[in-house]
Amino acid sequence: MKKSLIALAVVGAFTSSAFAEGSNVQLYGIIDLGVTHFTGLQPSSGTGTVSSTGLDSGGQSSSRIGLKGSEDLGGGLKAIFQAETGFCAAGTNQNGVGTSGYCSGGGFMQRTSIVGLTGGFGTVVAGRMNTPLWNSELAADPFGGGLTGNIDNISNLTFANVKRANQTVAYVSPDLMGFTGTAVYSFAPTSAPVNLAQGGSTTRAWELNGGYSNGPIFASLDYLRVTNFNGTPNSSTGDAAKHWQVTGGYDFGIAKVTGLYQNLKIDSFSGDRTVWMLGATVPVGAGAVLASYGQVKNTLGADTGNDTAKQYAIGYTYSLSKRTNLYTSYAHISNDTNTNLAVGDSSTGNVGVNGQSSSGFALGIRHKF
Template identity: 80%
Template structure:
């Protein structure tokens, strides 16, 4: 009885302080899937290996977060969000010799490091600061039928994954009001990733700025995005005060009702090396009963530093999701990557990114269950 009263007192104290905002929401995802990958790089020796694992997020990385708003009056609101990944299947089960997620939280890079931000929103738009998804990454997720998850995720071969631009640290972002479906976003990052923070280099610390224009109205959406990282030497941060990497991306889609068709194109160039890396994808989402069939085909070609003519990876993927309720669904998918002699990409899923072997193909299949709360 005393323990119960103590628990109620703790909960009451927590509710009276942390939940004093006007609207606070505890939310999360628990996602567990059994996946089989083949064509992976072994820890030692040559050839390829296969792996069968239970992943902490085949469709969406398991996570828990808290977000909320406070009305400041005059149409102005304070907003906040803090979200962390966690390993739903056990301690760091995604670490393996073929290149899994090696941090202790299975996604995000650390505690409350999926997203961590505070900001203000009102008639002028929204200003936020913290660790955020890049608009580039959000646009790819919206165009990818697999939403950055399942074994079919375009992130297996995309430029964003290649350059590690899914999230950015020390970021300030402004999002304009919505004008008949049009929005604009401007972003500046003082140190986009933890690997790029080097105080000893002072002004040579890598910086990034990004501009995004988007249209989303009815069945149509389209985005155009440009991001520039400074103080880069051949895609290696903190090596030069003059060089830059430049990424741009265009996405679009139309929902015909019987099917939603999407596409994207990405281009990456680096001042320090010749050539470029391009990637593109065509995708479709077809509603079937209580679920949907997902399909995509994409290619990535990397000629940064050299052009040998054997530097392309091709991926095709198909999947199906079935809704048991508004918050719970079953899923399955299959993906296959064909690598040229100078590419070594491999199939992964939402919480696992594997390493491949140059010139060898890679495949992955997964079955799982996802619940949102």
């Protein structure tokens, strides 16, 4: 009880001045714990495959805690902020994350950390944030980037590590009859160190996103370019990575059907990496059945003819209340000879074995506050 009172006092001290000036601050979070079982994973040494069973933090959504709020500056202008950190509700996950990490985000308050202004002109924010590319992907994925069937298992965004970006400034236009536009520039999107004294070049990124959401329809088109992608600049090409993505969906009432297509090219490699997915969300009682099928073909560097992986997944979520739900899911990935993708959940980064299939099952509970 004393610890609870102390915690409330700390939060109250932090927010009291903000409330006094016409602001509002919200403490929020998610605690997600589930039992997971994965097969077809890469062993730490030797050959073959291994299986893993344990209690994971973040089966459906990464466990997190954050603060967000706004201050009314008058004339329709508001200051906004958000600071969010991941945490390992199970102490550590099966892949070892958690002993000195945060299970998601990469560090303290590194899931999201932004401040900005919003008004009739739109919204301008700066800090560390999700790329619009990832937000669009999550909207198209029936599993929302979580559970064992999530699109991140095969996504180009996971492959190229462009789900979040550091040192980022973003502008989001006002909503115009369902249409919005987003422009993003990152001075150093990754955390890779650069030695300028040795002729290194800082990685930069810029992104354009156009989206439409009105009634049962949503769609988005996205282009992201990351310079100096491999950290060793190529004098002739700059070694840029170029991402294209198209997403869309329609809610028929009895089912919501979604789709996604991604294409990634890197200047210093021939070929490309393409991903597509079809998904469905079907309301059933107090929950919903989730299903998807996706495929990735990676010909970056060379087209060997054995470079495709396929994933199918099915799951079910059941709402106990507006904030608490139960979930279960199953997913399977089949790998060609030269692909090694593995099934994982929202916080478990598993690695597979070339030519070997991988499967995963999850059963858990998620609570939002």
